[in-house]
Amino acid sequence: MKIQYQDHQLIVFESELMRTTCTLLIAEQHLFLTDPNWLPSEVAFIAQKVDELRQGRPVYLFFTHSDYDHIIAYERFCSTAKVILSQAFLRNPNWRDQLRDIEKFYDQYYLIPPWPVVYPQVADLVIGQPAEQHVLAGDTYHFYQAPGHNGDGLLAFHEASGTLIVGDYLCNVEFPFIYYSVAVYEATLDRLATLLAELPVRTLVAGHGDLTQDPAAMWQRLQDARWYLGELRASTTEKRPFQEALLWQKYPHFKTIQGQYHQANLALMQRELNG
Numbered sequence: 001m002k003i004q005y006q007d008h009q010l011i012v013f014e015s016e017l018m019r020t021t022c023t024l025l026i027a028e029q030h031l032f033l034t035d036p037n038w039l040p041s042e043v044a045f046i047a048q049k050v051d052e053l054r055q056g057r058p059v060y061l062f063f064t065h066s067d068y069d070h071i072i073a074y075e076r077f078c079s080t081a082k083v084i085l086s087q088a089f090l091r092n093p094n095w096r097d098q099l100r101d102i103e104k105f106y107d108q109y110y111l112i113p114p115w116p117v118v119y120p121q122v123a124d125l126v127i128g129q130p131a132e133q134h135v136l137a138g139d140t141y142h143f144y145q146a147p148g149h150n151g152d153g154l155l156a157f158h159e160a161s162g163t164l165i166v167g168d169y170l171c172n173v174e175f176p177f178i179y180y181s182v183a184v185y186e187a188t189l190d191r192l193a194t195l196l197a198e199l200p201v202r203t204l205v206a207g208h209g210d211l212t213q214d215p216a217a218m219w220q221r222l223q224d225a226r227w228y229l230g231e232l233r234a235s236t237t238e239k240r241p242f243q244e245a246l247l248w249q250k251y252p253h254f255k256t257i258q259g260q261y262h263q264a265n266l267a268l269m270q271r272e273l274n275g
């Protein structure tokens with residue numbers, strides 16, 4: 001499996017599928033694993049790394065949100081890790097859809113599910129407040145609710161390494177995919193702007209594509225996401241075409257599939273404006 005980035009505190013694994021990332025923080029007294037995914041051989045690779053590195057230390061298993069690609073390996077790690085997720089994640093009314101999507105994925109590619117397909121129903125730490133701080137095995141983490149992409153996102157910031165894990169926000173390989181609400185997504189971008197301004201972020205890891213350690217690139221990603229939502233809102237309100245040429249200039253890859261996500265975003269914006 002590709003290791004996109006590695007230093008003594010942080011490993012970012014990258015799946016061959018949709019450039020999905022899995023973040024492993026290596027702290028003094030624990031490991032903090034985020035969204036292990038997708039393919040069975042890739043998850044086995046991640047699990048082996050975790051086993052090599054853990055040396056008796058506790059492992060925390062954090063999910064940025066409940067989309068099926070991010071929770072697909074829950075069952076592989078849940079019995080040996082402490083699970084962290086949002087209250088909204090546990091209350092997701094459409095949780096069965098995520099299970100169905102995992103089953104469909106394995107089926108579609110003739111993969112035998114390597115472990116039972118399970119949706120997390122319990123957790124060791126449930127984040128219910130808009131912002132919470134927790135000390136986990138000696139290290140301080142900040143968690144923030146981040147709905148908009150879907151209904152139950154969470155951001156996590158690890159103080160000791162300066163790592164901000166943002167799930168499917170601020171990806172360089174995709175514009176905002178909005179399954180939940182444009183207005184709520186905009187509020188989460190405002191939250192991200194505050195965090196980038198106030199926290200000592202050294203590394204920003206998004207759910208798909210490249211991490212960045214360049215503050216200018218972090219702000220550029222935020223600006224591009226805001227541009228997209230602004231144009232989505234303006235073109236729909238003014239009943240004019242979206243400036244698609246500009247969209248594909250900013251996000252030039254995977255146009256066939258991303259064009260479908262863009263159409264779905266336009267439809268969602270229309271429904272949202274119709275109330």
Ligand SMILES: [Zn+2]
Pocket residue numbers: 067069070168207208
């Ligand atoms: Zn994703």
